[in-house]
Amino acid sequence: MSQSIISLHPLSAYTFTVKEQQPEEDASVAARLQRLQNNYEDFGMRRTTEAVLVVHEHGHPHVLMIQIANAFFKLPGDYLRPGEAETSGLAARLETILAPSPAEPNSYGPRGPAGEAGDWEIGDCLAEWWRPSFETFMYPYVPPHITKPKECKKLFLVQVPPTKTLAVPKNMKLLAVPLFELYDNSQRYGPQLAAIPHLLSRYNFVYL
Amino acid sequence: MSQSIISLHPLSAYTFTVKEQQPEEDASVAARLQRLQNNYEDFGMRRTTEAVLVVHEHGHPHVLMIQIANAFFKLPGDYLRPGEAETSGLAARLETILAPSPAEPNSYGPRGPAGEAGDWEIGDCLAEWWRPSFETFMYPYVPPHITKPKECKKLFLVQVPPTKTLAVPKNMKLLAVPLFELYDNSQRYGPQLAAIPHLLSRYNFVYL
Numbered sequence: 001m002s003q004s005i006i007s008l009h010p011l012s013a014y015t016f017t018v019k020e021q022q023p024e025e026d027a028s029v030a031a032r033l034q035r036l037q038n039n040y041e042d043f044g045m046r047r048t049t050e051a052v053l054v055v056h057e058h059g060h061p062h063v064l065m066i067q068i069a070n071a072f073f074k075l076p077g078d079y080l081r082p083g084e085a086e087t088s089g090l091a092a093r094l095e096t097i098l099a100p101s102p103a104e105p106n107s108y109g110p111r112g113p114a115g116e117a118g119d120w121e122i123g124d125c126l127a128e129w130w131r132p133s134f135e136t137f138m139y140p141y142v143p144p145h146i147t148k149p150k151e152c153k154k155l156f157l158v159q160v161p162p163t164k165t166l167a168v169p170k171n172m173k174l175l176a177v178p179l180f181e182l183y184d185n186s187q188r189y190g191p192q193l194a195a196i197p198h199l200l201s202r203y204n205f206v207y208l
Numbered sequence: 209m210s211q212s213i214i215s216l217h218p219l220s221a222y223t224f225t226v227k228e229q230q231p232e233e234d235a236s237v238a239a240r241l242q243r244l245q246n247n248y249e250d251f252g253m254r255r256t257t258e259a260v261l262v263v264h265e266h267g268h269p270h271v272l273m274i275q276i277a278n279a280f281f282k283l284p285g286d287y288l289r290p291g292e293a294e295t296s297g298l299a300a301r302l303e304t305i306l307a308p309s310p311a312e313p314n315s316y317g318p319r320g321p322a323g324e325a326g327d328w329e330i331g332d333c334l335a336e337w338w339r340p341s342f343e344t345f346m347y348p349y350v351p352p353h354i355t356k357p358k359e360c361k362k363l364f365l366v367q368v369p370p371t372k373t374l375a376v377p378k379n380m381k382l383l384a385v386p387l388f389e390l391y392d393n394s395q396r397y398g399p400q401l402a403a404i405p406h407l408l409s410r411y412n413f414v415y416l
Contacts, residue, residue: 127409140409141405144266178352180349183347184399198403
């Protein structure tokens with residue numbers, strides 16, 4: 001019944017640097033869907049975790065997002081290896097993508113050995129999205145008559161440790177997008193990112 | 209970190225009956241906004257609570273909604289009296305609207321004495337919506353530069369007690385709307401109801 005209180009640090013508390021590029025695993029959407037299908041045949045349903053990193057500017061919540069090729073937006077995260085735990089797996093992905101440690105492009109995502117988990121605090125599960133087939137569309141529920149979904153993606157609220165340095169691969173941009181920009185804007189951000197204001201509305205934010 | 213597990217009963221577990229009508233408090237949207245403004249001057253920000261009652265049919269979650277005049281849809285609930293607690297206040301509104309006890313139109317909402325709270329189990333807060341001015345639009349956050357919102361509406365997940373009889377005032381309809389019908393359908397249901405699939409996606413439902 002009691003509502004969760006979350007302390008947000010100002011965007012200015014963080015230092016941003018650039019590190020070596022981390023190329024996308026797949027060169028096209030078609031290649032990504034083909035890999036999904038291949039992995040499904042080998043390992044079953046793909047499990048993906050992504051982080052909703054929230055900071056504030058002028059007392060309004062902003063979500064940290066990655067922009068690739070000046071085009072599409074995504075949350076930091078990736079799919080997990082078979083059997084890999086959600087929490088430590090997500091923390092390791094965040095460390096690979098955003099920590100200033102020496103870039104290890106080959107350890108990005110499930111391709112290489114597991115990375116360090118860093119000091120990321122993985123919080124509440126905010127949402128689950130389901131992919132019913134080897135196509136691009138996902139839903140925030142398992143659609144009726146779908147017994148074998150191909151992917152389940154979970155979004156977690158992640159507290160950014162105060163005064164952390166975030167190192168962004170140079171082929172990506174890290175943007176702090178205000179909730180009022182995301183809201184009702186699935187045309188620009190897609191349905192998953194545009195729903196984040198809804199998912200966060202139950203929290204009482206304290207602006208440090 | 210752990211995800212909540214919610215048991216859903218089938219729609220067929222409930223009995224629906226009809227009871228005396230409960231007229232709307234205000235005859236028009238303009239009258240409702242005028243009352244909001246008058247109440248704001250007397251008591252400050254309006255606090256509203258509404259219930260997301262979830263059942264299942266064929267293993268897919270459905271949300272119970274009220275339809276008025278064959279036109280617009282709303283969740284059961286209403287605004288609270290100044291100082292009234294959210295949980296017991298919402299339970300009393302649900303009892304007034306949906307319990308089969310003798311209809312007491314004058315005790316509906318904040319107009320009359322508090323009703324009985326019944327056996328409603330008020331669960332997690334799912335969302336908060338804010339009304340920045342004496343207008344119809346609301347947002348799932350406090351918009352920037354708004355220091356005195358006029359209304360805060362909270363949605364709570366409410367477990368329907370199994371095998372309960374729900375008595376619906378005869379000027380209303382109670383509908384069980386599937387998540388796949390609500391999703392991405394703010395044109396028909398408005399932004400608040402269309403967002404419910406997002407708000408529920410983090411739960412693991414067990415279909416009894």
